[in-house]
Amino acid sequence: MKNTIAERIADFIKNFPPFDQFSKEDLYSIAKEITITYLEKDKKIYAEDEALHDRFYIIHKGAIALKKTINSKLETIDWFDEGDIFGLRPLFAKENYATDAITEEESILYGIPLATFKPLITKNRNVVDFLIESFASNTENPFSKEIHGSLYDDHMDVVANDKELFELQPVRYVKKVITAKAETKIKQIGQLMKQHRIGSIVIENDNIPIGIVTDEDLRNKVITGEHTIEDSVSQIMSSPVLCYPKGVSISQAQLTMMKHHVSHLCVTEDGTPNSKIIGIISQQDITVMRGSNPTVLMKAIKRSKSTKELKHIRKRIMVLLDGFMEQNIPLTQTSKIIFELNDATIKRIIERCILKMEKEPPTNFAWMSMGSQGRKEQLLHTDQDNAIVFENVNAEELESVRDYFLLLAKKVNKRLNIIGFDFCPADIMAKNPKWCLSLDEWKNQFNQWTSNTGADEILLSSIFFDFDITYGDANLTNQLSDHIFKITKNNSLFLSKLGASALRSASPLGFFRQFLVEQDGKYKDFFDIKKRAIMPIVDAGRLFALSNQLKNINNTAERFEKMAELFPEDREFYLSCSYTSKALLKFRTKHGLLHNDSGRFIELAALTKEEKMKLKRCFKTIARVQELIKLKYNVNNYM
Amino acid sequence: MLWNFKKKIYPEYWKTYLHHFEKKDRKNLDTSRFVALDTETTGFDHYIDRMLSIGAVSIVKNEIAVADSLEIYLKQSHFNPDTVHIHGILQHGSKKKLSEEDAIKKFLNYIEDSVLIAHHAAFDIKMINQSLNRLGLPNLKNKVIDTMDLYASTRIKSNFIDKNIHYSLDDIAEAYSINLTDRHTAAGDALIAAIIFLKTTSILKKSKSFRLEHFFLKSNRF
Numbered sequence: 001m002k003n004t005i006a007e008r009i010a011d012f013i014k015n016f017p018p019f020d021q022f023s024k025e026d027l028y029s030i031a032k033e034i035t036i037t038y039l040e041k042d043k044k045i046y047a048e049d050e051a052l053h054d055r056f057y058i059i060h061k062g063a064i065a066l067k068k069t070i071n072s073k074l075e076t077i078d079w080f081d082e083g084d085i086f087g088l089r090p091l092f093a094k095e096n097y098a099t100d101a102i103t104e105e106e107s108i109l110y111g112i113p114l115a116t117f118k119p120l121i122t123k124n125r126n127v128v129d130f131l132i133e134s135f136a137s138n139t140e141n142p143f144s145k146e147i148h149g150s151l152y153d154d155h156m157d158v159v160a161n162d163k164e165l166f167e168l169q170p171v172r173y174v175k176k177v178i179t180a181k182a183e184t185k186i187k188q189i190g191q192l193m194k195q196h197r198i199g200s201i202v203i204e205n206d207n208i209p210i211g212i213v214t215d216e217d218l219r220n221k222v223i224t225g226e227h228t229i230e231d232s233v234s235q236i237m238s239s240p241v242l243c244y245p246k247g248v249s250i251s252q253a254q255l256t257m258m259k260h261h262v263s264h265l266c267v268t269e270d271g272t273p274n275s276k277i278i279g280i281i282s283q284q285d286i287t288v289m290r291g292s293n294p295t296v297l298m299k300a301i302k303r304s305k306s307t308k309e310l311k312h313i314r315k316r317i318m319v320l321l322d323g324f325m326e327q328n329i330p331l332t333q334t335s336k337i338i339f340e341l342n343d344a345t346i347k348r349i350i351e352r353c354i355l356k357m358e359k360e361p362p363t364n365f366a367w368m369s370m371g372s373q374g375r376k377e378q379l380l381h382t383d384q385d386n387a388i389v390f391e392n393v394n395a396e397e398l399e400s401v402r403d404y405f406l407l408l409a410k411k412v413n414k415r416l417n418i419i420g421f422d423f424c425p426a427d428i429m430a431k432n433p434k435w436c437l438s439l440d441e442w443k444n445q446f447n448q449w450t451s452n453t454g455a456d457e458i459l460l461s462s463i464f465f466d467f468d469i470t471y472g473d474a475n476l477t478n479q480l481s482d483h484i485f486k487i488t489k490n491n492s493l494f495l496s497k498l499g500a501s502a503l504r505s506a507s508p509l510g511f512f513r514q515f516l517v518e519q520d521g522k523y524k525d526f527f528d529i530k531k532r533a534i535m536p537i538v539d540a541g542r543l544f545a546l547s548n549q550l551k552n553i554n555n556t557a558e559r560f561e562k563m564a565e566l567f568p569e570d571r572e573f574y575l576s577c578s579y580t581s582k583a584l585l586k587f588r589t590k591h592g593l594l595h596n597d598s599g600r601f602i603e604l605a606a607l608t609k610e611e612k613m614k615l616k617r618c619f620k621t622i623a624r625v626q627e628l629i630k631l632k633y634n635v636n637n638y639m
Numbered sequence: 640m641l642w643n644f645k646k647k648i649y650p651e652y653w654k655t656y657l658h659h660f661e662k663k664d665r666k667n668l669d670t671s672r673f674v675a676l677d678t679e680t681t682g683f684d685h686y687i688d689r690m691l692s693i694g695a696v697s698i699v700k701n702e703i704a705v706a707d708s709l710e711i712y713l714k715q716s717h718f719n720p721d722t723v724h725i726h727g728i729l730q731h732g733s734k735k736k737l738s739e740e741d742a743i744k745k746f747l748n749y750i751e752d753s754v755l756i757a758h759h760a761a762f763d764i765k766m767i768n769q770s771l772n773r774l775g776l777p778n779l780k781n782k783v784i785d786t787m788d789l790y791a792s793t794r795i796k797s798n799f800i801d802k803n804i805h806y807s808l809d810d811i812a813e814a815y816s817i818n819l820t821d822r823h824t825a826a827g828d829a830l831i832a833a834i835i836f837l838k839t840t841s842i843l844k845k846s847k848s849f850r851l852e853h854f855f856l857k858s859n860r861f
Contacts (some may be wrong), residue, residue: 002710002734004826005696009705036830038837061816108834111702407731414813423814426797456799 006031009110013058016083018127026120035111036060042596045101045109046087052096055111056088062107066099079104092131102597105420110609171286172245173267173279179204180233182211186222187229189213197303200264200282203237207276209266210518211237216263238262245271253281288473291473294320294337301344307352310345312418317341321379322593332557333581339376343369343470346416350471353411361408362401364391366472367430374468374556375538377585380599382594384413384421385428385463387435389442389476405436428463439476443483450487450494458501462542466554481551488546492634495547499633502539503626505532526601529588532620537581543633556581573624580621653776659752660780666851668840670833672753675786675833676709677825678763679726681719685769689739691715691728693746693767694825696833701841705834709749710826712736713766727821740774743767750781754855757833758808760785763861769804783856786811786832789839811835 009031013019019027035055039045048052048068057064059082066078077099080086090097091114122128171192179202180189181550189201193215193336205210213233221227221236239616243266253265267279284299297313297320317338324334350367354360372378388405407432417423430436437445446464449457452476465484469477488494541556552563560578564571592599607615629635649657664671676695679790682688695709696709712728723729737745746767757763760783790811792806808831809822817834843849 002712003705004694004710004824005708005830006705008827032706034705036705036834037701038834038841040841102734106838414816417816425795426799428799460799 003032006034009034012060013110016058016085018121021124021130022120026124030112030116030120033116037109037111039103039107039109041103041106043103045103046097048097048100051095051098053087053089053111054115055113056085056091056117057101057109057111058085060110062109063104064107064109065102065104067102068099070291073511074100083112104392122392136159153282171250171253171281173246173281174285175279177202177277177280179277181205182234182237183232184235185229186218186227186231186233189233190218190229192395199284200280201233202240202266202277203233204277204278208278209241209243209268209273211239212241212266213237213263214263241266243268243271243273244281245269248281250286257286258285284296294341297341298344301341301348304348307349307415307418310348310415314419315459317345318380318593323346325586325590325593331586335376335379335555335585338379339373342373342378345419346373346412349415349419350408350412353408353415356411357404357408359404361390362391362397362404362475363391364473365405366474366476367412367470368467368477369470370428370463370467373470375465376468377538377554377556379585379589380597382421382598383424384416385424386413386430386470387428387464387467388430389438389480390436390438391473391476392438392440402433402436403437406431406433409436439479442480446484447487450491451602453494453497455501458497461498462501462539465546466542468554484546485549485551488551495543496633496635497631498539498543498546500635502536502543502629505536523601525604527604528600529584529591529602532601533615534581534584534588535624536622536626537577537584537616539579540629543629547633551557576621577625580618583618587611587615647775649776652747656747656751657780662752665756666782667842668851669700671699673756673833673836674750674753675703675756675829675836676750676763677757677828677832678766679728679823679825680722680766681715682722683762688719688766689713689715690742690770691726692825693742694827694829695746695749696826696829698756698833699789700837701837703837708826708829709746711742712746713742714738726825727823729748736807739770743774743776745769752781754782754784754851755779756784756786756832756836758786758811758828758835760856764856768785768861777822778858778861783861784836784851784854785856786835786839788854789843790835793839793842808832808835 004459008030010024010027013031014022014024014027016162019030022030034352045057045064051620059080061082061287063079063081064084064086065076066080067074067076069075080087086101087097088502178192178196178198180192182203182205184203191201199275200212200214202209203213213236217236217238222229227236237460241263242260242264244253246267248265248267256265257263265281266277267272268277269275269283297317301310301312320341321338324337346367346369366389368374368384368387370387372382386409387407390401390405412430413423413429423429428435446461449461449464453461453556464588467477467480538556541559544550544563545553545559548563548566550559551561553562557578560574560581564574564578567574587602588599590599591602604612674695674697676693678693679691680688681691690713692712693709696703696705696706698704699707708833712734728734755764764779764783771778787806790806808828811817812831812835815835815838817831822828822831
């Protein structure tokens with residue numbers, strides 16, 4: 001019987017070691033016996049000390065972390081993603097699992113029965129060697145290093161969580177080395193560097209490294225006038241090149257660089273300058289591997305060449321955020337930095353998608369981020385809310401122009417989803433034709449919402465009015481904000497309704513000063529910090545911003561700070577609002593990081609007394625804001 | 640006795656199939672066997688058009704077993720050139736093809752009393768029932784679940800989403816980032832339906848009010 005599914009599975013696994021060593025028939029016979037499992041985020045595949053399964057796993061989609069309790073702390077010791085294999089070594093060792101295997105994101109796994117796999121490898125010398133070598137290297141993830149190399153080509157992947165171990169890890173070097181011959185002109189070297197966005201080029205002869213030239217050489221020896229750009233590169237290159245074999249540890253590479261005052265090392269087959277080049281290690285790459293420094297991450301985002309890479313960078317942004325939280329860095333700074341990194345990530349994706357369209361945009365446009373990203377309050381991964389505005393065009397061109405932007409948006413939305421911004425469940429995304437409009441269409445839309453206002457229109461206004469330009473022509477978004485202020489100014493009916501909606505979630509404290517918790521569903525007895533605390537303060541901020549015409553301030557805390565400036569008599573009060581909005585956001589972020597989720601639902605039982613006190617103080621401010629809104633905006637008729 | 644004469648004599652394979660339903664066990668996600676299936680047909684008319692192929696995979700304990708899958712191609716009495724570009728199955732192609740009765744035998748033997756799952760399930764089940772009826776057999780006895788219903792109930796209730804919207808397999812696959820390489824082969828679409836089933840049920844079963852039975856289609860729909 002034909003088995004299409006098995007054929008496709010065989011097509012998938014053949015791309016990953018050790019399956020690249022198997023014959024087509026063997027792959028097919030493995031594929032036929034595979035079981036497919038779907039697991040949500042944070043599910044256990046197996047637990048430490050659990051008896052062995054009869055199969056090991058290859059990740060079709062998603063990511064898995066191996067965790068182990070070390071000194072009564074659960075630590076991630078290894079991390080795998082698409083195409084990686086895990087759980088094989090314990091099967092050969094015939095010992096119970098030494099670690100937990102947990103899904104880091106939702107995953108689809110292929111389970112491969114050992115009984116099918118084992119007889120096939122005995123026929124295959126290459127695979128056996130491979131297995132022995134990798135098991136000897138004492139990693140649970142025998143193929144990962146090789147895989148990462150082949151998957152990322154010229155890029156590297158960073159997992160290291162444990163800083164001490166990190167120093168001793170082998171450096172992951174760039175494999176796609178850009179080289180040139182000794183007689184190449186300096187001018188061409190400069191062009192090569194520009195083209196590949198790199199700072200160094202290895203000069204080779206028959207693949208043997210004979211020198212290296214870096215941007216520093218260009219600065220010191222060419223710009224100074226010592227050499228002209230028509231000279232050959234051999235006159236300015238450094239020679240001989242420092243060479244190492246692969247497997248050199250991070251600390252060793254770093255020490256060598258410091259000792260010799262160089263920024264690059266060449267990796268050759270046998271570690272001497274007499275064998276073939278297989279890679280290059282730069283100071284920069286080590287810094288990137290060391291991890292999480294905003295500047296380095298920013299650089300990595302801008303240089304990224306694939307969505308997958310961006311996904312890995314996002315992971316490190318989370319590590320950075322975690323660090324900020326731990327060190328108690330003021331939230332204003334934290335959220336600015338995280339915003340910039342998110343913003344750059346989205347920009348980079350849009351840039352790359354425009355290239356993929358193979359056609360320039362037919363007219364100017366702007367990509368707007370809304371909701372928390374628009375307010376610069378998005379610290380954790382939340383849903384994506386976005387829209388496109390494009391320049392007004394003739395009626396006959398309108399639909400074809402919209403089609404271009406819809407297609408672009410589809411690509412961008414898809415990639416944002418891949419790197420971790422979930423699709424908006426209410427479809428508020430630029431790929432939805434309702435939210436991909438020309439400037440005039442948007443203006444009409446806003447007119448409708450503010451003149452004929454029901455509950456839905458209020459909700460939409462509160463999402464769309466907090467937009468921030470992420471990419472494109474700021475003229476368009478400026479015109480839109482001007483328009484919003486024009487139509488809301490003196491529109492007391494609309495403002496009253498907006499005020500009423502800001503009060504829709506009652507003060508988070510119940511009659512007995514108890515926290516109001518969810519009554520039903522998955523989060524029964526949890527406290528919904530978003531709905532009950534963050535949304536009321538955000539809504540209030542927006543209302544004040546619209547009614548006082550605070551232009552170009554989307555961030556809730558900043559809106560209140562501006563209010564404090566405008567109304568010095570209530571300064572204290574507005575500043576406490578600003579503080580509250582920051583405190584709540586920090587609270588949510590901390591809990592999100594702790595539980596690896598959006599942080600929206602908080603388990604009250606897990607809070608310390610101090611945290612509870614802090615929360616209650618925030619709630620008092622919220623109650624005061626709500627009182628003020630009631631008085632000021634004449635909302636009683638709309639409640 | 641008169642009623643005895645009216646009783647139809649059914650072939651052995653149908654009796655074996657019916658036999659599986661005597662257990663009468665309650666279906667649940669953790670122990671029952673589910674079969675996700677898809678049919679490719681010559682068109683959308685239940686009376687004129689015919690099945691070209693059936694693809695199916697089984698799900699037991701939340702695991703899809705590739706070894707326990709079914710892929711059959713049928714001999715074509717009716718040929719509709721208009722749909723060849725979709726399914727790519729030619730009237731006299733090289734794949735091994737079964738007669739309608741052999742295909743049905745094989746299919747019944749495979750599904751037993753499993754709960755059947757398909758996207759827009761009513762269509763596929765109706766197609767299979769027509770085929771059974773042509774062989775003088777009654778309709779399928781299995782419980783049937785439509786993955787579109789499952790997906791629709793995972794969506795939030797929002798005024799911004801049209802409540803009567805129909806989600807195509809492509810829509811859902813896109814929302815769930817499921818690979819679409821085998822789209823429009825019966826086996827490929829069956830696998831996509833199986834993955835959607837696993838994903839939607841893992842979301843839905845978190846709710847205390849979730850009952851699998853609520854999703855069983857009424858038999859008058861096919």
